[in-house]
Structure formats: structure tokens, C-alpha cells
Amino acid sequence: MTINRYFEIIYILLDRKIVTAKELAEHFEVSTRTIYRDVDVLSGAGIPIYASKGKGGGIALLEGYSFNASLLTSNEQDDILIGLQTLVVTEFPNSDHILKKVARLFKKETTNWIDVDFSPWGSGQKNKQLFALLRDAIVNQLVIHFSYYNSEGEKSERDVEPLQLLFKQNAWYLSGYCLYKNDFRVFKISRMLEVTVTNQTFNPKSSPIAIENTERQIAQSSVSITLRIASKGAYRVYDEFDDHMITKNKDGSYTVNAQFPIGPWLDSYLLSFGTLLEEIHPADLRARMVAQLDELKSNLIDS
Structure with missing residues (x-):
């Protein structure tokens, strides 16, 4: 994710003072052109970062620059750490790595205040992996295919553009655009079987607020x-x-x-x-x- 890369570039430069564009490109597995573009974005955002050419040159921060954690109150710093810890327990890519770095910048210890398991008690590993599979499909904007049983006990095959994971009344749901119904739908995850992620990408459609829309339909x-x-x-x-x-x-x-x-x-x-x-x-x-x-x-x- 680009925002994570921006943050890590600053962290690397605070730690190592000067780094070549090639080293950063290899570290992030991107092109040097992308790294120079990142430098321009960070500079435009007010970060005193520059690139110098020639022997001993590279990308660096102006001497004396330091991350000013005092720009954030102690409570704001705690809120950021809590948000990152929430990402960690959902196994969001690189979140644990970023959490440790932010904690060091804030000079704070992190507390293991939350643990989340999205599967029912006694579930096998397959069920525990389903949440990560759906999360990645949402982030990467990939259509998913699955079999679904509705409240009438009827089975259907669905292709869905996944948009959001929802938790409501002790159960997890998936909100998405159903290509079978050509409309937005909310699916109870426990009724989704044989879930696979396809190679078909999509551009997210503007959707109504899923839970409120579903509650209105139910109320009717x-x-x-x-x-x-x-x-x-x-x-x-x-x-x-x-x-x-x-x-x-x-x-x-x-x-x-x-x-x-x-x-x-x-x-x-x-x-x-x-x-x-x-x-x-x-x-x-x-x-x-x-x-x-x-x-x-x-x-x-x-x-």
C-alpha cells in the first residue's frame, strides 16, 4: 500500500540517514521511478526530503529533521496504535511490522488489548482462513464465487463484487454487488460455501449503507x-x-x-x-x- 511505503521510507531515512533510490526500489520491489515519485509526493507534503546525485549521493532527509511526535497528543498517539493493533489481529498485511515502527517513533509500549477470531468455536483452519480470503478480495477488488443458502433453504451460485465485511448481532456478513441479481446484497458468511476468488477485477460501485439498507428491507x-x-x-x-x-x-x-x-x-x-x-x-x-x-x-x- 502506498501510504505504508511513504511511512516506511521516512522511517528508513531516519534510521540510515541516506539511501540510494536503487536500494529503496529493491526493498519495496518497485521501480526507481516509483521511488522518485514518492520523494516528490513526500516533499510536496512538507517532509524535507531530497535526492542528490553523484558519488555518495542518494535520498535523504534534511539534517536535523526528526519526526515530531508532539504534533499529536498522547491520546491521539494511543488512538493510532489502537487502530494499528486492530489491523494486526485481522492479519492485515504488514500491519504488525508497521505497528512496531510507529510504537518506537512514539516511544510507547503497545498493549495486547484485543484478540479477534472471526470463526465459530471449534472451527477448522479452513473457516479461519475465510475472513482473510474475503478481506483480500475486497482490498484487491476481485470478484468472488460461492454457493449460497438463503433463509428459505434455497441454494444458488453467486458471483459477487465484495465491498465490505459487516458484523451484526453476533454474526458476520458480506456486503457486495451481486452479478446474479444485478443489485447490492448482504450475505451471511456462515451460509457461503466453496468460496473462491476469481481473477476478474471490478471498479467498486457507489452503494447504499449496507446495514441500514438491509434493515429497511427486513422491517418491511x-x-x-x-x-x-x-x-x-x-x-x-x-x-x-x-x-x-x-x-x-x-x-x-x-x-x-x-x-x-x-x-x-x-x-x-x-x-x-x-x-x-x-x-x-x-x-x-x-x-x-x-x-x-x-x-x-x-x-x-x-x-
Whole structure:
């Protein structure tokens, strides 16, 4: 990334005083022309950097120049380090290398304050690599192909221009432009199978704010539901619902009033509460749930 290269050029020059364009070009695996262009950009940004020709010449900073960390407050320095640490735990290329250099420039110790694993508990290495694969496809603007199961259980093949990774309500989603639907879509990553990155590049299209757009679509097909959940289900209540949706009853149970999108997944979701679920409203949903339980009971007896 160009910004990282600019920063590292300054760091190298602070450390070594003078370096030839050829040495920098070999270090970054770019042409000397690119290095001289970087020097022009840095100079235009007010960094006192220059290139001299002849024996003993090279690229250097004006004598006496030093990175003035005091231009940033201590809190601003901490914010930069925290941002870099976040990139490190997502295994963003070269982020650990850059974090160490910035910490030395700020003369600060870094704290291992965050650790992130984007896969479910007990996942294999393949699932753990999926996040990095999607991240790289987004950064390099490459179309991805995958099989996808929607909330109706229907399978389809998708080619998507990936735009953004989203985290919402304990799950990861991918926002992108679906070439199959010719529209922007949000995909639940756990339902994406056999994900591959193609060689097809794309120019990102201007997109709506993915989460807000999806929430609007869901709200248009949602129904208001009231649940009473036993006191032993407190962990589910507070994990899955906002405080304003929850009322704690005198007997220790919880009443939850929430909007749910209509679809087959809703029955499965409500059944997942098992005996923790004590009441359901409206009545037609309750009747449907009873029918589902009767069918389940019949299946288990006949098996």
C-alpha cells in the first residue's frame, strides 16, 4: 500500500540517514521511478526530503529533521496504535511490522488489548482462513464465487463484487454487488460455501449503507411478536435482544416484544428456545409452532 511505503521510507531515512533510490526500489520491489515519485509526493507534503546525485549521493532527509511526535497528543498517539493493533489481529498485511515502527517513533509500549477470531468455536483452519480470503478480495477488488443458502433453504451460485465485511448481532456478513441479481446484497458468511476468488477485477460501485439498507428491507417484511421466556433463559434474552425490548416479570421470567422478519427461519429460531419458551403471541404463530412440534414429535416416534 502506498501510504505504508511513504511511512516506511521516512522511517528508513531516519534510521540510515541516506539511501540510494536503487536500494529503496529493491526493498519495496518497485521501480526507481516509483521511488522518485514518492520523494516528490513526500516533499510536496512538507517532509524535507531530497535526492542528490553523484558519488555518495542518494535520498535523504534534511539534517536535523526528526519526526515530531508532539504534533499529536498522547491520546491521539494511543488512538493510532489502537487502530494499528486492530489491523494486526485481522492479519492485515504488514500491519504488525508497521505497528512496531510507529510504537518506537512514539516511544510507547503497545498493549495486547484485543484478540479477534472471526470463526465459530471449534472451527477448522479452513473457516479461519475465510475472513482473510474475503478481506483480500475486497482490498484487491476481485470478484468472488460461492454457493449460497438463503433463509428459505434455497441454494444458488453467486458471483459477487465484495465491498465490505459487516458484523451484526453476533454474526458476520458480506456486503457486495451481486452479478446474479444485478443489485447490492448482504450475505451471511456462515451460509457461503466453496468460496473462491476469481481473477476478474471490478471498479467498486457507489452503494447504499449496507446495514441500514438491509434493515429497511427486513422491517418491511417483519411482524411484531411477544415472547415470554423462563428465568433460566436470561442468557438468551440478554444475548439476543436490546434492553428496551425486555421486561422482567415478578416471577423472574422475561417478556420480550420485538420485530421479526417473516420466513421459515423464524420457526426454527423460536424452536431453538425449547422449554425456555413459555408463551408466544400472536395466536396464529403459536398455532403454527404447536403444529411444528407435533410434526417433530411424529418424526421422532416414527424414526
